[in-house]
Amino acid sequence: MQLEAKNISFRYDKKSPWVLKDVSLSIQEGERVGIVAPSGFGKTTLARILAGYEKPSEGQVLIDGKELPSKGFCPVQLIYQHPELSVNPRWRMEKTLNECFTPDEALLAKMGIEKEWLHRWPSELSGGELQRFCIARILTPKTKILICDEISTMLDVITQAQVWNILLDIAKERNMGMAVITHNKALAEKVCTRTVRLDK
Amino acid sequence: MGKTLLNVEDLVVAFSMYRGDSLKKENLEVIHSLSLDVKEGEILAVVGSSGSGKSILASAVLDLLPKNAVVSGKITYDGKPLSMKTTPDLYGKEISFIPQSVDYLDPLMKVGKQVQGVKGSKARQEELFEKYRLGKDTEKKYPFQLSGGMARRVLISGAVMGNPKLIIADEPTPGLDLELAMETLKHFRTLADQGTGILMITHDIDLALNVADRIAVFYAGTIVEIASTQDFLSGRDALRHPYTKALYDALPQNGFKPIPGAQPYAGSLPSGCLFADRCPYRDDACAGAQPEREVRGGKVRCAHAT
Numbered sequence: 001m002q003l004e005a006k007n008i009s010f011r012y013d014k015k016s017p018w019v020l021k022d023v024s025l026s027i028q029e030g031e032r033v034g035i036v037a038p039s040g041f042g043k044t045t046l047a048r049i050l051a052g053y054e055k056p057s058e059g060q061v062l063i064d065g066k067e068l069p070s071k072g073f074c075p076v077q078l079i080y081q082h083p084e085l086s087v088n089p090r091w092r093m094e095k096t097l098n099e100c101f102t103p104d105e106a107l108l109a110k111m112g113i114e115k116e117w118l119h120r121w122p123s124e125l126s127g128g129e130l131q132r133f134c135i136a137r138i139l140t141p142k143t144k145i146l147i148c149d150e151i152s153t154m155l156d157v158i159t160q161a162q163v164w165n166i167l168l169d170i171a172k173e174r175n176m177g178m179a180v181i182t183h184n185k186a187l188a189e190k191v192c193t194r195t196v197r198l199d200k
Numbered sequence: 201m202g203k204t205l206l207n208v209e210d211l212v213v214a215f216s217m218y219r220g221d222s223l224k225k226e227n228l229e230v231i232h233s234l235s236l237d238v239k240e241g242e243i244l245a246v247v248g249s250s251g252s253g254k255s256i257l258a259s260a261v262l263d264l265l266p267k268n269a270v271v272s273g274k275i276t277y278d279g280k281p282l283s284m285k286t287t288p289d290l291y292g293k294e295i296s297f298i299p300q301s302v303d304y305l306d307p308l309m310k311v312g313k314q315v316q317g318v319k320g321s322k323a324r325q326e327e328l329f330e331k332y333r334l335g336k337d338t339e340k341k342y343p344f345q346l347s348g349g350m351a352r353r354v355l356i357s358g359a360v361m362g363n364p365k366l367i368i369a370d371e372p373t374p375g376l377d378l379e380l381a382m383e384t385l386k387h388f389r390t391l392a393d394q395g396t397g398i399l400m401i402t403h404d405i406d407l408a409l410n411v412a413d414r415i416a417v418f419y420a421g422t423i424v425e426i427a428s429t430q431d432f433l434s435g436r437d438a439l440r441h442p443y444t445k446a447l448y449d450a451l452p453q454n455g456f457k458p459i460p461g462a463q464p465y466a467g468s469l470p471s472g473c474l475f476a477d478r479c480p481y482r483d484d485a486c487a488g489a490q491p492e493r494e495v496r497g498g499k500v501r502c503a504h505a506t
């Protein structure tokens with residue numbers, strides 16, 4: 001599937017300044033696009049718009065030429081910068097992990113996710129452990145485009161490299177498109193097929 | 201370098217919890233007899249495996265562990281035992297904290313007010329926001345209106361508001377672009393040069409090498425190596441523990457090559473070396489528990505380190 005953002009402008013309300021102004025971006029099948037800009041320039045905002053969590057004030061987001069579905073599973077999925085803010089604190093990990101599909105045991109083992117953790121609350125895991133759940137839970141074959149917003153800053157470099165290798169294998173196998181937001185240049189060079197700057 | 205500010209001796213932290221579906225509680229030990237110190241004017245970087253006990257160490261020092269934590273060992277500040285009960289006045293003043301989770305900000309209070317706290321001044325807050333390039337309008341925002349990196353900078357500003365003598369920083373740089381991250385670390389260095397002791401937990405090893413004095417490497421609840429920053433800068437041969445070398449090799453600029461496997465689960469730790477199942481140099485000498493040894497001026501838990 002191909003994702004296309006056309007002339008996106010966005011502000012959080014009518015009185016506040018524009019966060020994004022006339023941004024266009026496309027992600028083809030199998031492509032991994034790095035999105036780079038300084039802190040506060042609207043990367044997360046754009047990520048949320050691409051995944052359909054936020055409506056652009058102007059412009060549109062199209063998947064294979066059509067608008068994002070408003071019901072059912074969205075083929076564009078977002079892994080958020082702060083895992084602690086993206087899980088339900090009142091759900092045990094098992095429920096969060098299996099919300100939209102059941103990841104197989106081999107995947108969990110590769111991600112270093114222990115079975116014993118499934119019974120825990122999110123507050124009983126380390127930052128990086130929680131982020132690994134947030135990554136595993138959306139790797140369903142139904143995800144066609146994956147938006148990764150600073151997903152590995154909570155991990156040590158070995159686990160980072162492992163997780164990225166898993167994601168790249170899956171992306172290649174399924175010909176999935178990806179947007180990769182990162183401040184880490186070396187990482188972007190290893191992972192992305194091309195890079196765009198939001199601040200020009 | 202000055203006197204010892206923070207001293208942690210034989211710290212053990214376990215969580216009392218149910219295992220799986222069983223009805224019996226057991227103690228899950230996540231920090232095993234851990235010792236370290238931070239001196240006046242020093243930056244000690246703490247790096248290592250995700251889930252190795254870095255944040256739990258920070259929580260123990262700040263007396264923020266949850267109720268089901270079972271703790272033993274000694275934590276002292278300037279020679280005196282440290283806890284909410286005995287030394288409540290130290291927290292937030294002489295000792296400040298930058299938490300890993302941005303959840304820590306009060307969602308209902310504008311961030312300018314939060315950073316000023318009860319003791320700080322408006323002028324100092326403005327000075328810090330400018331230093332950290334938070335625009336004029338930032339102080340009037342609520343936490344949910346901040347970007348990830350802005351929230352991190354607000355937390356940092358809050359921690360350096362007073363004149364802390366000891367800073368516990370749990371991941372101060374994720375979400376910051378390189379320039380901002382380096383500025384933050386340089387600010388830490390300036391504070392350290394004025395006498396502040398800083399324990400800085402971080403996954404950004406390459407950045408930490410610019411400012412830290414020593415590096416402690418955590419794995420599965422123990423310190424497997426303490427080395428000078430110089431050893432890391434000299435390259436993998438100057439490092440002592442196979443896990444430290446593996447971390448070094450996995451840095452994106454050094455090849456991005458991960459070793460397979462994961463840190464052992466706290467509930468089923470091996471009796472010998474905790475790294476044995478992933479170590480290419482394992483042999484019979486590794487079967488026993490690995491005590492901390494002095495090697496080339498650093499400390500290491502490995503039978504074969506030279």
Ligand SMILES: Nc1ncnc2c1ncn2[C@@H]1O[C@H](COP(=O)(O)OP(=O)(O)OP(=O)(O)O)[C@@H](O)[C@H]1O
Nearest residue numbers: 012039040041042043044045345346347348349350
């Ligand atoms: N919910 C919100 N309401 C109002 N303003 C917001 C909201 N979320 C973000 N903003 C503002 O929008 C701008 C862009 O934020 P965004 O989170 O998209 O930046 P970012 O590029 O992801 O930054 P970082 O690298 O620090 O994560 C910031 O000025 C921020 O204050």
Ligand SMILES: Nc1ncnc2c1ncn2[C@@H]1O[C@H](COP(=O)(O)OP(=O)(O)OP(=O)(O)O)[C@@H](O)[C@H]1O
Nearest residue numbers: 124125126127128215230250251252253254255256
């Ligand atoms: N409340 C709790 N109950 C049980 N186990 C816990 C609890 N809090 C943390 N743990 C466990 O303790 C271990 C250490 O956690 P800690 O948060 O200190 O890791 P960390 O080194 O900071 O990792 P990261 O780099 O991912 O943040 C982890 O395996 C975690 O699952």
Ligand code: SF4
Nearest residue numbers: 473476479486502503
């Ligand atoms: S003690 Fe043995 S298994 Fe453990 S790190 Fe050293 S060589 Fe490897």
Ligand SMILES: [Mg+2]
Nearest residue numbers: 043044347348
């Ligand atoms: Mg962001």
Ligand SMILES: [Mg+2]
Nearest residue numbers: 126127255300
């Ligand atoms: Mg942590």
